[in-house]
Amino acid sequence: MNSDNDSINSLHGDNVTNSYDFSKKPSNDFASFFSETIETIITTVVILLVLNFWVAFPEVVSGASMEPGITNGERIYVERLTKHFSGFSRGDIVVLNPPGNDREDYIKRIIALPGEIINISDCEILITSNAQKFKLDEPYLADGVCTQGGNSIKEGRALKLKDNEYVLLGDNRPRSVDSRVFGPVTYDRIKGKLFLRFWPPAKFTIY
Numbered sequence: 236m237n238s239d240n241d242s243i244n245s246l247h248g249d250n251v252t253n254s255y256d257f258s259k260k261p262s263n264d265f266a267s268f269f270s271e272t273i274e275t276i277i278t279t280v281v282i283l284l285v286l287n288f289w290v291a292f293p294e295v296v297s298g299a300s301m302e303p304g305i306t307n308g309e310r311i312y313v314e315r316l317t318k319h320f321s322g323f324s325r326g327d328i329v330v331l332n333p334p335g336n337d338r339e340d341y342i343k344r345i346i347a348l349p350g351e352i353i354n355i356s357d358c359e360i361l362i363t364s365n366a367q368k369f370k371l372d373e374p375y376l377a378d379g380v381c382t383q384g385g386n387s388i389k390e391g392r393a394l395k396l397k398d399n400e401y402v403l404l405g406d407n408r409p410r411s412v413d414s415r416v417f418g419p420v421t422y423d424r425i426k427g428k429l430f431l432r433f434w435p436p437a438k439f440t441i442y
Contacts, residue, residue: 385415
């Protein structure tokens with residue numbers, strides 16, 4: 236019996252010792268959890284910064300210059316990859332800094348490409364590209380919209396673009412400040428191309 240009691244006492248002693256060690260473990264677990272959480276947050280922030288700088292960035296549309304297709308208050312994502320790989324095409328919707336203004340982002344549509352000749356006349360846009368002249372078809376405009384010239388691209392006067400210049404216009408021509416006002420935009424002023432509208436959810440669109 237004494238031997239059995241000794242065994243029981245010894246077992247109880249072991250249990251007390253194990254219980255004591257176990258009581259310290261949550262502190263270590265919390266420290267490990269806290270460290271992993273901080274590491275995850277930092278990693279996430281770094282990834283988001285890299286994505287924002289190299290891949291894509293969000294914007295909130297302000298104003299009516301791209302109606303009816305894109306309206307005030309909508310949230311969009313703009314990708315940077317096209318600029319560095321395939322280049323821009325006519326009809327692309329892009330975000331840019333207008334000439335002489337690095338603080339504001341404008342959203343416009345590419346209408347004329349480097350080296351082309353553009354002429355705005357009688358509510359129409361005429362493009363000469365590779366010695367071929369054509370009237371630009373613009374199905375994205377609202378019915379009855381008339382495109383008129385401005386201070387930089389004058390009505391009825393042809394303008395030849397340089398090798399790195401683009402003409403960018405808003406779809407809502409009467410209410411858009413664009414290349415007709417501030418002139419052609421150089422390649423380096425274009426920040427990226429619209430590829431996703433994510434707000435409002437009902438108008439979710441991949442471009």
